[in-house]
Amino acid sequence: MSALPTAEELKAQIEAAVSGAVVTVIPNGSLSAQHSLLLDHEHARAVALFLRDHPDLRLDYCSLVTGVDWLDTELTEKIKVKKMVAGPDGAETEQEVEETRKTKVPGYLEAVYHLFSMEKKHGPVVLRLRTANRTDRTRVPSLTPVWRSCEFQEREAFDLYGIVFDGHPDLRRILMWEGFEDYPMRKDYVPPADDILMEARP
Amino acid sequence: MTTVAELERRVEAGEDGLGDILEVSMGPHHPSTHGVFRMDVRLEGEKVVRLKPVFGYLHRNHEKIAEHGAYLHAIPYTDRLDYLCSMTNNWGYVLAVEKLAGIPVPERAEYIRVIVAELTRFQNHAGLVGFLLQDMGASGTPLMYAFREREKILDLFESLSGARMMCNYLRFGGLRVDCTPAWLEEARQLIARLPRFVDEFEALLRANEILMARTQGTGVLPRELAINAGVTGPMLRASGVNYDIRKVDHYGIYDRFEFRVPLGDHGDVYDRYMMRILEMRETVKILEQALRGIPSGPIMDPKTRLRGLRPKPGEAYGRIEAPKGELGFFLISDGSMNPYRYRVRPPSMINLTILEDMCLGHNVADVVVILGSVDIVLGEVDR
Numbered sequence: 001m002s003a004l005p006t007a008e009e010l011k012a013q014i015e016a017a018v019s020g021a022v023v024t025v026i027p028n029g030s031l032s033a034q035h036s037l038l039l040d041h042e043h044a045r046a047v048a049l050f051l052r053d054h055p056d057l058r059l060d061y062c063s064l065v066t067g068v069d070w071l072d073t074e075l076t077e078k079i080k081v082k083k084m085v086a087g088p089d090g091a092e093t094e095q096e097v098e099e100t101r102k103t104k105v106p107g108y109l110e111a112v113y114h115l116f117s118m119e120k121k122h123g124p125v126v127l128r129l130r131t132a133n134r135t136d137r138t139r140v141p142s143l144t145p146v147w148r149s150c151e152f153q154e155r156e157a158f159d160l161y162g163i164v165f166d167g168h169p170d171l172r173r174i175l176m177w178e179g180f181e182d183y184p185m186r187k188d189y190v191p192p193a194d195d196i197l198m199e200a201r202p
Numbered sequence: 203m204t205t206v207a208e209l210e211r212r213v214e215a216g217e218d219g220l221g222d223i224l225e226v227s228m229g230p231h232h233p234s235t236h237g238v239f240r241m242d243v244r245l246e247g248e249k250v251v252r253l254k255p256v257f258g259y260l261h262r263n264h265e266k267i268a269e270h271g272a273y274l275h276a277i278p279y280t281d282r283l284d285y286l287c288s289m290t291n292n293w294g295y296v297l298a299v300e301k302l303a304g305i306p307v308p309e310r311a312e313y314i315r316v317i318v319a320e321l322t323r324f325q326n327h328a329g330l331v332g333f334l335l336q337d338m339g340a341s342g343t344p345l346m347y348a349f350r351e352r353e354k355i356l357d358l359f360e361s362l363s364g365a366r367m368m369c370n371y372l373r374f375g376g377l378r379v380d381c382t383p384a385w386l387e388e389a390r391q392l393i394a395r396l397p398r399f400v401d402e403f404e405a406l407l408r409a410n411e412i413l414m415a416r417t418q419g420t421g422v423l424p425r426e427l428a429i430n431a432g433v434t435g436p437m438l439r440a441s442g443v444n445y446d447i448r449k450v451d452h453y454g455i456y457d458r459f460e461f462r463v464p465l466g467d468h469g470d471v472y473d474r475y476m477m478r479i480l481e482m483r484e485t486v487k488i489l490e491q492a493l494r495g496i497p498s499g500p501i502m503d504p505k506t507r508l509r510g511l512r513p514k515p516g517e518a519y520g521r522i523e524a525p526k527g528e529l530g531f532f533l534i535s536d537g538s539m540n541p542y543r544y545r546v547r548p549p550s551m552i553n554l555t556i557l558e559d560m561c562l563g564h565n566v567a568d569v570v571v572i573l574g575s576v577d578i579v580l581g582e583v584d585r
Contacts, residue, residue, distance in 0.1 A: 030516020030535065031304035060429050064519065064530055066545040114519050114532070118429050118445045124519055149432025151555050160263075175258040175584060184263055 435527025
């Protein structure tokens with residue numbers, strides 16, 4: 001098993017080889033220490049080709065593709081602001097008071113790819129692609145043209161998470177039936193109250 | 203061979219004398235599909251010109267169920283993925299949790315894991331060969347030979363874990379219960395008989411003319427395509443790629459055992475069949491070594507909390523060489539009691555990616571044989 005460069009080294013290699021590519025290292029806090037690389041949409045396929053064909057990396061095998069749903073979160077912070085406050089006697093004085101400010105952080109959907117090398121027998125290298133938000137801009141580039149093994153798994157991420165893979169040859173639902181509308185693996189999915197099987201009965 | 207697109211164009215142009223394109227929906231209740239699996243097949247005469255697999259009949263959103271429960275809750279659910287190989291499913295999952303939370307495993311537990319996993323592999327491969335022959339029309343006999351042996355292995359599992367198929371036996375940090383010396387003796391006696399079974403089984407089939415005629419040169423999977431399409435397990439090795447996760451990752455204690463990785467040459471159905479036979483022999487070798495080396499000691503890591511495990515936020519991907527290929531589990535923890543994301547990498551589903559490529563140009567009867575050689579279990583494909 002040959003040694004694989006660290007995530008930072010990989011980032012430097014990719015940015016040197018694919019001009020304009022923006023790679024961000026996402027650290028992994030768990031003991032597995034499998035750090036991942038966040039790619040930009042525009043250069044994702046070029047980066048994937050580079051990783052697959054580079055003679056020292058040869059990540060020829062894309063083992064796992066999956067979606068992850070990260071909900072919109074609210075960031076709560078306490079800040080101090082100066083305000084005119086009415087005292088007990090009715091006169092207003094300027095005082096410093098604490099206020100909580102809430103900022104909305106938009107959520108996103110994420111496609112995660114685990115790459116290994118059958119030739120060099122190393123891995124994993126983890127790639128991530130993120131959508132702009134969870135509602136209307138859910139497109140990421142498909143890596144099926146680079147690794148055929150993504151075909152069914154990207155379809156599954158589309159089916160269960162609603163990530164739209166641009167450039168996928170056959171993007172249809174795979175586990176749910178055609179005509180099903182929601183995305184069941186999303187964190188805010190609410191199962192229908194009625195029994196769907198009852199509706200289907202003639 | 204004419205492509206579908208070209209034929210469709212010619213049909214639309216009103217050309218005569220094209221013959222008929224027949225659309226057949228094979229399944230979901232076709233006996234050869236090993237469950238509820240459907241293939242939309244287009245035929246020109248007897249030749250397959252298009253084939254699209256359709257899944258989802260057994261879909262119950264296993265991943266969502268697991269995300270709703272604690273880490274421990276998912277173990278019995280993993281039994282139901284590939285319901286012929288619950289022991290290896292358990293192992294794949296607990297390996298991922300152990301990676302995520304950094305849990306050590308006692309030595310004796312590692313040995314018992316190897317023993318039960320290799321017994322699982324043996325009965326899976328024997329069963330597959332039986333089913334494959336069944337698909338070719340050898341009704342019953344090979345399957346009964348395989349199942350006779352499988353029963354004995356399932357009896358062992360039953361006396362160990364209490365269940366024949368849904369064993370629910372492994373735990374992160376070790377095992378649920380220890381095995382007794384009597385069980386080990388029983389296992390030793392069974393394993394001593396296994397090579398004779400493989401000899402008998404192989405002698406029954408090896409020179410069979412029908413087997414050769416139906417399988418050699420059928421469903422060839424080229425090496426480059428196999429790698430690119432993420433095919434794993436015996437199917438990949440039948441195409442001549444030396445990639446066995448037991449050898450690559452050395453997970454558990456597989457670096458202590460001596461065994462070879464059989465490789466095929468042609469990547470056809472015959473090689474895939476032979477791969478299973480040869481792997482059964484290697485499995486027996488591992489079993490003999492494991493039974494010789496098993497130490498005494500605890501079977502659970504004393505510090506591990508099974509209930510209420512809260513791994514640090516982060517993620518881990520753990521994978522093992524299951525009988526059907528690379529079985530992986532991807533877990534993301536957000537520091538709470540249940541996994542934020544739980545994902546199974548199902549080998550039998552991904553091995554189906556190239557089903558169409560293997561079947562194009564073959565007779566429709568060969569589709570059954572090619573599918574049989576992929577080794578799918580729908581519990582895992584649909585999850």
